[in-house]
Amino acid sequence: MSVNVFPSEVASPATLPASIRASGALKLVTVHTDSGSAAGDVAESGPLRVRFPRVREERLEAILINTAGGIVGGDKLQFEIEAREDASLSITSQAAEKIYRSNGLTSRISVSLKAEAGAELFWLPQETILFDRARVEREIDADVSPEGSLAICEAVVFGRDAMGEKVERGLLRDRWRVRRNGKMIFADALTLDGDIKSTLNRRAAMSRKIGMATMVCVSSGAMDRLDAVREALEGEGIEAGASAFDGVLVARILAEDSISLRAAVLSALEAAGTPPPRAYSL
Numbered sequence: 463m464s465v466n467v468f469p470s471e472v473a474s475p476a477t478l479p480a481s482i483r484a485s486g487a488l489k490l491v492t493v494h495t496d497s498g499s500a501a502g503d504v505a506e507s508g509p510l511r512v513r514f515p516r517v518r519e520e521r522l523e524a525i526l527i528n529t530a531g532g533i534v535g536g537d538k539l540q541f542e543i544e545a546r547e548d549a550s551l552s553i554t555s556q557a558a559e560k561i562y563r564s565n566g567l568t569s570r571i572s573v574s575l576k577a578e579a580g581a582e583l584f585w586l587p588q589e590t591i592l593f594d595r596a597r598v599e600r601e602i603d604a605d606v607s608p609e610g611s612l613a614i615c616e617a618v619v620f621g622r623d624a625m626g627e628k629v630e631r632g633l634l635r636d637r638w639r640v641r642r643n644g645k646m647i648f649a650d651a652l653t654l655d656g657d658i659k660s661t662l663n664r665r666a667a668m669s670r671k672i673g674m675a676t677m678v679c680v681s682s683g684a685m686d687r688l689d690a691v692r693e694a695l696e697g698e699g700i701e702a703g704a705s706a707f708d709g710v711l712v713a714r715i716l717a718e719d720s721i722s723l724r725a726a727v728l729s730a731l732e733a734a735g736t737p738p739p740r741a742y743s744l
Contacts, residue, residue, distance in 0.1 A: 483534075483535075483536040483537055483538075483567070484508055484509050484530045484533070484534075484537040484538070484539070485507075485508050485537070485538045485539075486506075486507055486508025486509045486510035486528075486530075486537075486538075486539050486540070487505070487506075487507045487508065487510065487539075487540040487541075487542070488505070488506055488507070488510040488511075488512060488526070488539075488540070488541050488542070489503065489504065489505040489541075489542040489543075490503070490504055490512055490524060490542070490543050490544070490551075490553075491503035491504075491544045491546060492522050492544065492545045492546060492549040492550070492551040492581075492583075493546045493549050494546065494547065494548035494549040494550075494580075494581075498519070498520035498521070498522070498550075499520060499521060499522040499545075499549045499550045499551060500522060501514060501522065501524075502546065508539075509528050509529040509530035510526070510527070510528060510529075510539060510541075511526075511527040511528075511529060512524050512525065512526055512527070512553075513525045513527060513556075515739070515740070515741065517739075517740070520550060521550040521551065521552055521582065522549070522550065522551050522552070523551075523552050523553075523554075523739040523740070523741075524551060524552070524553040524554075524739070525553075525554060525555070525556050525739065525741050526541075526553065526554070526555045526556065526587065527555075527556045528555075528556075528559065531560075532559070532560035532561070532562050533559065533560065533561045533562065533569045533571075533598065534562045534563075534564065534569065535562075535563075535564030535565050535566060535567030535568065535569060535597055536564075536567035536568070536569060537569040537570075538569070538570045538571075538572075539569075539570070539571050539572070540571075540572045540573075540574075541571075541572065541573045541574065542574045543573070543574065543575050543576070543583065543585065544575075544576040544577075544578075544583075545576070545577045545578060545581035545582060545583040545610070546578050546581060547578045547579050547580055547581060548579075548580040548581060549578075549581045549582075550581065550582040551581075551582065551583050551584065552582075552584040552586065552736075552737070552738060552739050553583075553584065553585055553586065553587075553739070554586045554587055554588060554738050554739045554741055554742045555587040555588045556588075556741065557588060558588045558589045558590065558591050558619075559587065559588070559589075559590045559591070560590075560591045560593065561590060561591065561592050561593060561596040561598045562593050562596060563593050563594060563595045563596055564595060564596055564597040564632075566597075567597065568597040568598065568599055568633060569596075569597065569598045569599070570598070570599050570600075570601075571598065571599070571600040571601070572600075572601050572603075573585070573600070573601065573602040573603070573604075574603050574604075575602070575603070575604035575605070575612065575614070576604070576605050576606075577604075577605075577606040577607060577610035577611065577612045578607050578610055579607040579608075579609040579610055580607075580609055580610060581607070581610045581611070582610070582611045582612075583606070583610070583611070583612050583613070584612075584613040584736050584738070585602075585604075585612075585613065585614045585615070586613065586614075586615050586731065586736070586738040586739070586742060587616065588617075588742055589617035589618065589619050589673070589675075589720065589723065589724065589727075590616070590617065590618050590619070591618075591619045591621070591622060591720075592618060592619070592620050592621070592629055592632065592634060593621065593627070593629070593632075594621065594627065594628065594629045594630055594631065594632065595630075595631050595632045596629075596632045596633070596634075597632055597633040598633065598634060598635070599633070599635040599636075599637075600635070600636050600637070601637045601638075601639075602614065602616070602636075602637070602638045602639070602640075603639045603641075604638075604639070604640045604641065605640075605641045605642070605643075605644065606640070606641070606642050606643075606680050607642075607643060608642055608643050609682075610681075611679075611680065611681035611682075612640070612678075612679070612680040612681070613677070613678070613679045613680075613681075613731075613734065613736035614638070614640070614676075614677070614678045614679075615675060615676070615677040615678075615727060615730075615731060615736075615738075616636075616675065616676055617673065617674070617675035617715075617723055617724070617727050618634070618673070618674050618675070619672060619673045619720045619723065620658065620662060620672045620673070621672060622720075623672055623719050623720060624720075628659070629658055629659065629662070629672075630657070630658065630659040631656060631657060631658060631659070632654075632658055633654070633655050633656075634652065634653070634654045634655075634658070635652070635653045635654075635655070636650075636651065636652040636653075637650070637651050637652075638650040638651070638676075638678070640678060640680065640710075642680060642709075647680065647708065647709075647710055648678055648680075648710055648712065650676065668716055669701070669716070671701070671716045671717055671718050672717075672718070672719065672720075673715075673716065673717035673718070673719065673720055673722070673723035674714070674715065674716050674717070674723075675713075675714070675715040675717075675723060675726070675727050676712070676713070676714055676715075677711075677712070677713040677714075677715075677727070677730055677731070677734065678710065678711070678712050679710070679711040679712075679734050679735075679736060680709060680710050680711075681709065681735075682709060683735070684706060684709050684710060684711040684734075685706040685707075685709065685711065687706075687711055687733060687734050687735055688704060688705070688706040688711060690733040690734075691704045691711065691713055691730055691733045691734050692704050693733070694726075694729040694730050694732070694733035695713065695715065695726060695729065695730055697722070697725065697726055697729070698722075699717060699718045699719065699722035700715055700716060700717045700718070700722055700723070700726045701715075701716045701717075702714060702715040702716065702726060702730075704730075711734060713730050713734075715727065715730065728742070728743060
């Protein structure tokens with residue numbers, strides 16, 4: 463009799479010293495000025511950094527950087543992003559974030575977003591790449607004023623397809639909560655635990671596709687963008703759908719590969735009127 467033991471599922475947290483786990487926090491507050499939007503308050507700790515490319519636009523563009531080069535088991539990252547009254551912020555990441563194989567510990571990512579009256583806040587990081595036996599939990603909590611605008615788009619790729627890498631086991635737990643003036647308007651939860659490969663292969667799940675993305679836009683004109691977003695998601699190699707209700711537009715995308723996923727996400731963001739920073743398009 464033989465027993466297969468998967469380190470990503472049963473290893474003790476004590477196997478990785480706390481001293482080599484990454485713990486980082488980033489706070490960014492954007493304010494409106496006579497010359498446009500600007501960073502009013504920035505606080506960085508651990509491996510997290512933020513940079514602001516020079517662009518001639520009223521909207522502030524911000525680039526998130528993880529100097530650790532990726533996320534491994536036990537890492538904890540916190541983001542607190544706020545757009546004050548009439549400020550405009552579009553934020554992305556320097557590159558695709560990588561969640562590496564875990565030795566048993568679960569990484570945790572916490573994102574807090576707030577858009578005040580007249581503000582625009584676009585949270586549009588580049589895709590997250592999950593390696594085999596990665597373990598990560600992510601929570602996104604957002605609050606937008608009835609007179610504000612909010613866009614959130616997160617894409618996940620299971621393995622680096624160009625490298626022939628596959629994801630068979632691991633943990634992905636994702637929880638979203640979006641409120642308008644404190645009232646819940648969108649909630650979503652996803653858990654893939656253990657045999658991820660079988661779930662990805664199911665026709666009722668991802669039907670062997672390796673990339674997925676969710677986009678949520680909240681604004682007074684979100685519903686007017688629905689037809690344009692649906693048209694933008696008619697490309698080959700993807701399956702997608704979009705709906706709109708009460709000032710909220712939601713789109714979901716499945717793709718056969720990372721290139722198709724990125725192209726679909728960029729098209730959907732443009733159609734939704736929430737173009738990402740230039741760094742995302744490079």
